[in-house]
Amino acid sequence: xxxxxxxxxxxxxxxxxxxxxxxxxxxxxxxxxxxxxxxxxxxxxxxxxxxxxxxxxxxxxxxxxxxxxxxxxxxxxxxxxxxxxxxxxxxxxxxxxxxxxxxxxxxxxxxxxxxxxxxxxxxxxxxxxxxxxxxxxxxxxxxxxxxxxxxxxxxxxxxxxxxxxxxxxxxxxxxxxxxxxxxxxxxxxxxxxxxxxxxxxxxxxxxxxxxxxxxx
Amino acid sequence: xxxxxxxxxxxxxxxxxxxxxxxxxxxxxxxxxxxxxxxxxxxxxxxxxxxxxxxxxxxxxxxxxxxxxxxxxxxxxxxxxxxxxxxxxxxxxxxxxxxxxxxxxxxxxxxxxxxxxxxxxxxxxxxxxxxxxxxxxxxxxxxxxxxxxxxxxxxxxxxxxxxxxxxxxxxxxxxxxxxxxxxxxxxxxxxxxxxxxxxxxxxxxxxxxxxxxxxx
Numbered sequence: 001x002x003x004x005x006x007x008x009x010x011x012x013x014x015x016x017x018x019x020x021x022x023x024x025x026x027x028x029x030x031x032x033x034x035x036x037x038x039x040x041x042x043x044x045x046x047x048x049x050x051x052x053x054x055x056x057x058x059x060x061x062x063x064x065x066x067x068x069x070x071x072x073x074x075x076x077x078x079x080x081x082x083x084x085x086x087x088x089x090x091x092x093x094x095x096x097x098x099x100x101x102x103x104x105x106x107x108x109x110x111x112x113x114x115x116x117x118x119x120x121x122x123x124x125x126x127x128x129x130x131x132x133x134x135x136x137x138x139x140x141x142x143x144x145x146x147x148x149x150x151x152x153x154x155x156x157x158x159x160x161x162x163x164x165x166x167x168x169x170x171x172x173x174x175x176x177x178x179x180x181x182x183x184x185x186x187x188x189x190x191x192x193x194x195x196x197x198x199x200x201x202x203x204x205x206x207x208x209x210x211x212x213x214x215x216x
Numbered sequence: 217x218x219x220x221x222x223x224x225x226x227x228x229x230x231x232x233x234x235x236x237x238x239x240x241x242x243x244x245x246x247x248x249x250x251x252x253x254x255x256x257x258x259x260x261x262x263x264x265x266x267x268x269x270x271x272x273x274x275x276x277x278x279x280x281x282x283x284x285x286x287x288x289x290x291x292x293x294x295x296x297x298x299x300x301x302x303x304x305x306x307x308x309x310x311x312x313x314x315x316x317x318x319x320x321x322x323x324x325x326x327x328x329x330x331x332x333x334x335x336x337x338x339x340x341x342x343x344x345x346x347x348x349x350x351x352x353x354x355x356x357x358x359x360x361x362x363x364x365x366x367x368x369x370x371x372x373x374x375x376x377x378x379x380x381x382x383x384x385x386x387x388x389x390x391x392x393x394x395x396x397x398x399x400x401x402x403x404x405x406x407x408x409x410x411x412x413x414x415x416x417x418x419x420x421x422x423x424x425x426x427x428x429x430x431x432x
Contacts (some may be wrong), residue, residue: 022361024329032401040379040414061365065365084294087428090424094421094424098418125426126426127422128425128426128428129422129425129426130425135418135424136418136422136423138414138418138421139421139422141414142414142415142417142418146411146412146415149277149281149376149407149411151404151408151411153391153392153404154391154408154411154412154415157279157390160383161384161387161412161415161416162267162370163383164380164383164384164387164416165380165416165419165420165423167379167380167383168377168420169419169423169424169427170423170427171377171380172420172424173427173428174373175369176369178369184319187369188369192367192370195358195361195362195367195370196370196377197417198349198354198358199355199359199361199362199370199377200355200377200380200381201336201413202314202352202354202357202358203377203382203385204381204383204384204385204388205310205314205351205354205355205409206343206345206351206352206381207343207378207381207382207385207386208306208351208388208389208405209306209307209343209344209345209346210342210345210385211376211385211386211389212306212389213303213344
């Protein structure tokens with residue numbers, strides 16, 4: 001259950017201090033409409049609250065950590081502000097994160113159609129997923145590349161990879177389940193996918209080291 | 217067990233055709249000492265064999281797919297040529313692959329020491345691994361970044377990630393177990409880590425889609 005939002009109001013200087021963002025940056029986000037206005041207390045003063053802090057945390061994750069362009073940040077923030085369910089906001093976030101990395105591979109054309117391979121895996125795991133989503137297309141592209149390099153030994157073990165991926169995806173979601181607001185959850189999704197990835201990759205290398213020694 | 221190497225000899229033109237590399241490129245690798253010379257049959261002719269094909273496959277994986285600079289390719293090829301065991305060649309390969317990606321993060325300095333967290337995970341899984349290896353340092357850096365962003369929810373679930381990573385690392389090694397030579401095994405390690413990664417990442421996104429729908 002979400003914790004109750006802290007009721008304390010703060011002025012711009014405190015919002016800047018607690019968010020770690022400069023006043024100029026915060027004012028920029030206000031002008032751009034990424035951050036909703038504070039409550040006016042006089043002609044040139046306003047007070048901000050816990051929601052503003054959380055929104056700034058989300059924006060920081062999308063810009064500084066994930067390195068997304070402002071136009072994409074805007075899409076995610078709008079989705080978070082208007083989505084009724086997490087799923088819609090999550091879909092937009094995944095699209096933003098995948099769109100950024102899969103553009104490079106978009107030109108790869110393989111002779112083999114990767115769809116049947118992927119469909120079999122998805123069906124076997126019982127995953128319900130959207131074949132038009134960027135994640136699905138990214139998986140198709142990745143399979144096509146593996147096929148193009150003739151790495152059938154990887155495709156033969158796709159079930160095992162999918163099972164481990166299921167575990168990781170479930171753990172990712174469990175990790176954000178306690179977040180108290182959609183801003184926080186989406187921030188966790190962004191940071192999770194950007195920062196958990198190199199961590200997981202490094203853990204795989206350590207596991208490889210270990211098992212290579214065992215099997216030699 | 218390795219299949220017996222094909223005994224058939226071939227001339228440069230056939231080596232070029234079967235490897236998919238231009239004669240000029242192959243001659244360049246010969247001059248650079250990355251490819252061992254063929255057996256001379258006359259003043260300006262030589263024959264090549266299956267080992268040459270496999271070496272070219274390894275070089276292609278290191279250059280075209282992994283995008284490593286020639287100086288690093290040379291180190292890996294030398295390790296493959298001189299190593300008695302797979303472990304040594306594998307260590308050099310991992311270093312080459314990790315060194316390429318972790319340089320960016322090398323400046324990150326966190327207040328928290330990530331070593332105890334990582335040591336606990338390694339001990340818990342019973343992994344034997346080298347604390348001075350690039351993989352270990354990459355894991356430390358990744359943990360430090362996660363800590364710096366305050367994502368304690370990820371650190372709390374490190375055991376589950378490590379278990380999935382163990383599965384992936386083991387599967388990676390199982391996938392290369394049938395390779396018939398060290399050249400082929402190291403090629404499979406390189407292609408595996410470069411191509412399996414985006415594939416696995418995409419599968420994780422599909423799993424996230426699935427579980428996000430289930431839990432909403």
